[in-house]
Amino acid sequence: MSARPTLAVDGMGGDHAPEMVVSGLAIALERHPEAHILLFGDEARLAPLLARHPSLRRAVTLRHATETIAGDLKPTAALRLRQSSMRLAIDAVAAGEAQGVVSAGNTGALLTLAKIVLKTLPGIDRPAMAGIAPSARGDVVMLDLGANVSCDARNLAEFAVMGDVFARVTLGLPAPSIGLLNIGSEEVKGDDRLRQAAEILKESPIAGQFYGFVEGHDIAAGTTDVIVTDGFTGNVALKTGEGALKLIGQLLRQVFTANLAARVGYLLAKSSLERLREWLDPRRYNGAVMLGLNGVVVKSHGGTDAEGFAHAVDVAMDMVANNFNERIRAGMTGLLAADASVADASGANASGGGDDAAAPLASAGG
Numbered sequence: 084m085s086a087r088p089t090l091a092v093d094g095m096g097g098d099h100a101p102e103m104v105v106s107g108l109a110i111a112l113e114r115h116p117e118a119h120i121l122l123f124g125d126e127a128r129l130a131p132l133l134a135r136h137p138s139l140r141r142a143v144t145l146r147h148a149t150e151t152i153a154g155d156l157k158p159t160a161a162l163r164l165r166q167s168s169m170r171l172a173i174d175a176v177a178a179g180e181a182q183g184v185v186s187a188g189n190t191g192a193l194l195t196l197a198k199i200v201l202k203t204l205p206g207i208d209r210p211a212m213a214g215i216a217p218s219a220r221g222d223v224v225m226l227d228l229g230a231n232v233s234c235d236a237r238n239l240a241e242f243a244v245m246g247d248v249f250a251r252v253t254l255g256l257p258a259p260s261i262g263l264l265n266i267g268s269e270e271v272k273g274d275d276r277l278r279q280a281a282e283i284l285k286e287s288p289i290a291g292q293f294y295g296f297v298e299g300h301d302i303a304a305g306t307t308d309v310i311v312t313d314g315f316t317g318n319v320a321l322k323t324g325e326g327a328l329k330l331i332g333q334l335l336r337q338v339f340t341a342n343l344a345a346r347v348g349y350l351l352a353k354s355s356l357e358r359l360r361e362w363l364d365p366r367r368y369n370g371a372v373m374l375g376l377n378g379v380v381v382k383s384h385g386g387t388d389a390e391g392f393a394h395a396v397d398v399a400m401d402m403v404a405n406n407f408n409e410r411i412r413a414g415m416t417g418l419l420a421a422d423a424s425v426a427d428a429s430g431a432n433a434s435g436g437g438d439d440a441a442a443p444l445a446s447a448g449g
Contacts, residue, residue: 108393185396197376263311
């Protein structure tokens with residue numbers, strides 16, 4: 084493997100590919116001049132685009148791919164396209180030619196291919212998709228955002244460990260606080276898997292960072308630095324938040340264009356509104372990461388522009404530079420011990436025969 088940090092990039096993935104991808108790489112490589120890019124896609128389309136950016140000649144190696152995975156292609160069908168730009172980029176990570184892959188292509192195909200080709204890290208049952216969102220207290224990490232529709236207690240505990248490392252790397256937090264998303268903050272709320280996940284985390288090496296249960300409003304409030312949930316709930320929360328941000332933008336435009344006085348008010352508040360727009364700019368948060376795989380996998384939003392794609396590359400570079408997967412391996416060692424401890428305690432309580440013995444995990448109402 085090259086000493087230079089190397090990323091494999093799907094040049095044909097995304098609504099505005101390949102132009103958006105190449106322009107995004109030009110922006111990203113200004114910030115990461117040490118990086119090497121393996122760019123996969125249709126050489127006839129990519130080569131002229133690369134020629135427009137002389138700065139990319141030293142950093143980018145173009146590799147031809149004869150196939151492209153369409154945005155509406157089913158994951159099972161994508162598996163059969165072994166010469167697609169997405170598949171070849173993932174294969175490069177599996178072969179050790181690159182440490183990470185970035186794609187703005189078909190999400191389902193990327194998740195499926197990455198799980199099958201790269202496989203999960205030791206001790207991790209399922210990978211999770213993590214992303215960053217704005218809050219009243221700064222950026223927050225949230226996972227899972229859709230990779231797993233349903234999860235058990237062990238999965239949620241794994242997500243917490245991975246979210247801890249992700250927040251340390253991407254947000255620079257020395258000890259991020261972690262919350263489990265629930266229907267209430269009280270310990271008796273939620274189902275058995277949530278309460279058992281909480282017990283595992285209380286016995287884990289990150290117990291001091293575990294805040295407890297948080298509710299939906301805590302995401303925007305920034306109550307904790309990391310929000311852990313299953314993929315179904317996380318995806319609904321993510322898209323609800325995206326919709327709310329769009330609504331805010333639409334309402335602001337309506338308010339400040341309603342009449343002459345409103346337009347004057349806009350001019351007076353323009354600098355503050357520009358700061359708000361930059362803070363809530365979805366391109367700042369582009370780049371969801373598949374955590375728990377043998378390689379860095381970053382999914383860019385399919386409809387993003389060059390600046391947004393460059394941010395996804397930034398995220399991948401941060402994870403590679405900070406040895407993200409090695410740090411997850413270390414975190415999983417402690418979690419395995421905590422999981423075994425909780426399982427032993429649960430078994431002992433169950434065999435005790437009395438209702439009081441079973442109280443720690445079974446006392447919740449609903």
